[in-house]
Amino acid sequence: MLDSLLFQISLIVFLGILSQWLAWRFNIPAIVIMSFAGLLVGPVLHLFDPSESFGAIFNPLISLAVAIILFEGSLSLDFREIRGFRKPIFRIATVGAFVAWILGSLAAHYLAGLSLPVAFVIGGLFIVTGPTVIIPLLRQAKLKERPASILKWEGIVVDPFGALLALFAFNVVLFLDGHSTGTALLAFFAASLFAVILGVGIGFGLGLILERGIIPEYLKSPTVFAFVLIAFAISDAVMHETGLLAVTAMGMIMANMHLSSIRDMRHFKENVSVLLISSVFVMLTASLSLDTLLSILDWHLLLFVLAMMFIVRPLSIFIATINTGIPVNEKILIGWIAPRGIVALTVSGFFATVLVDAGYEDGQLLTALTLALVFATVIVHGFSISWLADKLGLTATKEAGVLLVGGSPFTALLGKELQDLGKPVMIMDRNWQELRDARRVGVPSLAGDVLSEQTEYSVDLTPYEKMIVATPDDAYNALICSSFVPELGRENIYQTTMHMNNPHDYRKSLGGKLLFEATQDIHHLNELVEAGYVLRRTSVTEKYTYEQFMRAKDNTTIPLFVLRSDGALSFFVNGKVRNVEDGDSIISLVSPAIKEARIQERLEQEREKQTTPKD
Known part of the structure; x- marks a missing residue:
């Protein structure tokens, strides 16, 4: 059964979505669970190796998935979102990326022992973070608006530039060593410009077509993804790794055209992106060999990883955000969070091959170096982002x-x-x-x-x-x-429940859960409040259980919600709520007569206590 390609594909998708669910259920970073799931079925248990099973189509599949993920992320890059902090984002994506490239390259040379040519290639690649790792972390941490937007924009915008910077460094290395002429550099810049023009042109043209209704509604999502794939393939055929730039440009153009069609397709695109991220992470980690995993334990590589996390990233962010108005606590958080993901893993394999073919033997260390940085940043940043954001006061709310x-x-x-x-x-x-x-x-x-x-x-x-x-x-x-x-x-x-005179019932297909009781629509609830109804809190204990409360309440009492002992809220739906336990409190809407009766009862109890003779 494990030899069946159909079963392996199904298992990869299942493990990816299971990892996402476990992450949601236990509040653990999803990328951490996905990575371990892939390692478990791959190098640990040797159940299957996706790279071997898929053969020649493995890398193209990963590349197309990354293109779709990056396009989906770039569709959220609406410039209206960063109206008040465009300057720090621009500085981080330019100055910060350049500083990170130089410092990262020097760290790879002096700490990891790579030659300068190879170090500058891998240093360019390691400026990336990317939506595959940033978006799940932001969803988990619930940061305040500005740091969340900065991290998201940096991850999506810098992602294609990391691959291009590594490609640029590779061409410069070949030129300086006499392995190529200046024509290769000119071809690189021409291919990059072509990728931008292609992405902008396709994005703008497709946006106009969608808005004019030339494509029927049911074909809009498939058409958009078809154009994403063809734009990526054309650009990548002209020069390897420029396809990411094309789809990013395409997504940003369409995002800022404010197309109603794109907004309608948003949830479909997000679902596809979650599915692809989950599957790709499992495929990549399951394809690793045990020897490669063990090689990342080399102390030179570990020292390089520590330098990237604790020196290169914070320093590049602090330099880039000088005089941008970003407070220190936000600089600390942004300077710490920089997990590497799919793009770094996939592109490093390409450069390891071409560097070795060009005569740079230490290029074979790139895979192990990338794995060490990816695993370290994914695990450490994944588990620390919520804690650090809370300590720095950057969590939207607890x-x-x-x-x-x-x-x-x-x-x-x-x-x-x-x-x-x-x-x-x-x-x-x-x-x-x-x-x-x-x-x-x-x-x-x-x-x-x-x-x-x-x-x-x-x-x-x-x-x-x-x-x-x-x-x-x-x-x-x-x-x-x-x-x-x-x-x-x-x-x-x-x-709130439907109005009693409403002939339409939306409950089966639309709407949310119906609150309180079937007869309590908003009109009636407002009438009760205007008549003097008030809220009363009732504690549930061993002596006074939820069942006793429900039996004792009269027809004028409307239970609204339960305040759990841990602070969670559970609202009554159709007059019911689940699992009310000792220590919980029930908040109800009660008539003023009941409130007055309760007050009178308490006063009489106090009076009896005062008049009862003491022994």
Whole structure:
């Protein structure tokens, strides 16, 4: 069975997605689990070797996957996102990359023992980070907007330039050693320029075609990916490694054309990217030999890795961000986080071969050197990014916040309770007047449409892991919920129940989970709040269980959510909530009569205590 290529492909995809799920379930960096999964089935257990099984198509498959991943990442590079910090990103991608190249090359020569020609080739390659490793880490760490954007932009923009810089250094080395003429250098610059023109031309032309409706909706995603692959293949055929530059230019042009079609395809592209990243990491690590793994334990290589992590990267970032307005804590985080990934692994294999063929025998060390740096940075940076961001005050939030869509007396009351519990909360509404109750009680509010493109680039929604949609428009509620399912997950999206007079039922195909009870739509909830209903907290203990609470409550009490003992929130859906345990608290909407009765009961208990004679 293991000899079956079909089974091996299926196993690779399965292991990749399983790694992603384990990373989500146990809050562990996904790239770490994917790397270990590949090592386990490859060099450790020797179940199969993808490079051997796939044969001649192994490298082309990896290259095409990297092209799609890089294109998908570059589609998120909208210049509106970095309106306030373009300068540091430009400086890091230029000055920072140049400093990292020089220092990294010197470290490879003096610490790893490589010859200067080989050192400058590999030093150029090691300026890359890339979306395959940065995006999963950013998703895990939940950084504040500016450091997250800087790391993302650097990873995507610098990725193709790392391969090009290594290619440039290789051509310069051959020229200086007399192995080639100046024509080869001119050909390099011409091929790079051609890649940019090709990417820009295809991106702009394809964008116009998509917007004019020349391509039917069901063919748009396949057409985009077909053009990505052909742009990469044409450019790479002209000169190896320039294809990455072409697809990056193509993606950035289309991202800044603000195409509605691209926005519609975003979730499909993200799903494809996750699948490819997972599979490629498993394939690459499973293809390694045990000898190659053992060779990275050489102390020269380990010393080089330490220098790259603790000297080269921080120094290049601090030099590049001088007079850019970036605070020290952000410089420290950005200067520490630089995991290398797929591009470094794939491109280093190409340069190891061509350098050895050109007579540089120490080029054979490139694979081991790259592996040492990739594994060290992926593991160390993967496990440290959240901790360091927290220590530096750069985490968006520790608590899982709640975004309430729809201003009303009820959402203001609920938002105030969540705020008092220490949860990040914000109320949004298209109408500024509808937010008057939120402003009155001091709950953060924002006038705007949560579905608008302007909100996407001007409002940081990172702190809010849960969304409650409670506008009077049932169809609008369902549309919002469906739009945010890919970002937040269906289990974190709620909406108030449909209005009793609404003839349409969106529950089977659209919308989020229906909150509270079937009869409690937003109109009724607002009426109750305006009638004086208040929130009451009930503690669940061994003596007073959740079952007792549910039996004892009357018809006027509406349980809203459970505050878990660990601080998590669980909202009642269709009148039910799961696994309420001792130490949890139930927050309910109760009538003022019940509140008054409880107060009167407590007063009588206090009076009895005072009048009871002491022994």
